[in-house]
Amino acid sequence: MLAAAALAAIAVFVLYLCLVALAEPLLTVRDAFARTDVIVVLGGDGPPRAAKAAELWLAGLAPRILVSGDGDCLYIRDAMIAAGVSRGAITTECRSGSTRENAQLSAPILARSETASATLVTSWYHSRRALASFQRACPRIDWKSNPTEPPPTFRGAAFSHHGPAIAQEYAKTVVYAIGDLARDIEATDKPTGWCAGEPA
Template sequence: MTPVPAPISKRKGGRPVRRWRFTAVLFLGLCALSSYPLAILFANTLLSARSPATQADIIVILGGDGPARAAQAARLWQAGMAQKILITGDGDCYWIRKSLIDFGVGAGSITVECQSRNTWENALFSSPILQRMQVRKAILVTSWFHSRRALNSFRQIAFNIQWQSVPVEPDVPIWRIAVEQDGVQIFKEYPKSLWYMLRASLWKDHGERDARTFAAGMLA
């Protein structure tokens, strides 16, 4: 007699396969859906960092949300908060530079660092440039929900500089943010922040000597 195939949700020994996987995916999906509104609701408290804008040596813009960050940096420059601007990050680095010039920022005031691929590298690659410029006080411009992680990274690596965070502020209600692209970016910011906290701890113990070596090589 021809053997009857086992049900698709079973494998040899009777253990469920697809049913178990479906249950696990469903559970994780429900957890994500329930935590998403809370992540958006508490983002301003947990993810943002702001400082009063006072005069500094330079404005540092992180690549990413180019149009909004370029506009914010241009406003600060035009208000006389700093005479120089450093753009850091690959991708839209040169586009931000062009936007700043279109906003009226003098081309000679702009320096670019277009190699860094993430926030940690933004700080790492910018540090020797800022040392060469003898910067003592800097304003950091990024998106509001990215500002705490960015500020902590720059303070950790470029620790001899006094940092201010003057981020791009949200221009829509929180419920709109939740259903737009920024909502996804905010949700992803939480695990990134946890990883950067661990990375900063490891850096404090083992990385400062490497940072000085890296900076020395960049300055040579």
């Protein structure tokens, strides 16, 4: 009995290490630097995301930044201002509590300004699911992904707060994909506006 439990524990640990090792190719989307209309930075892991968005803005990637997400929304704004971003360049959406809500509540803001292109900033392992959510919410926008960098070592990814977050991200990605498929099956027509739910 103990031997079986030990083997099961070893198998789970090996699976965990494999999931972490595959996070960059499976969960990450990283596009080349390209100028866009706006940078959309998501809340949830504030300091590195704020630093990345500020770095991109200071490099001239986009003139505007939209911060989306409750919790650390204002922290991200203030951290970017402290890093040199103009306060007037930042818009905040501080109500969304999930990746899907980030996209849904950002959509009206992006539609009003007729945003044609946008760069999404989030954690590296979160970038594929986040990008899919925003592409679904605003399909007429040309979306780019420029996420934070992973830790420099495998140990840093596997044995830090990143590890459990990566493992959870696989499950969330599957749940979101199933949910999107179910919505596609139920949908009678496709949105015709700038973003989903926006009038044509």
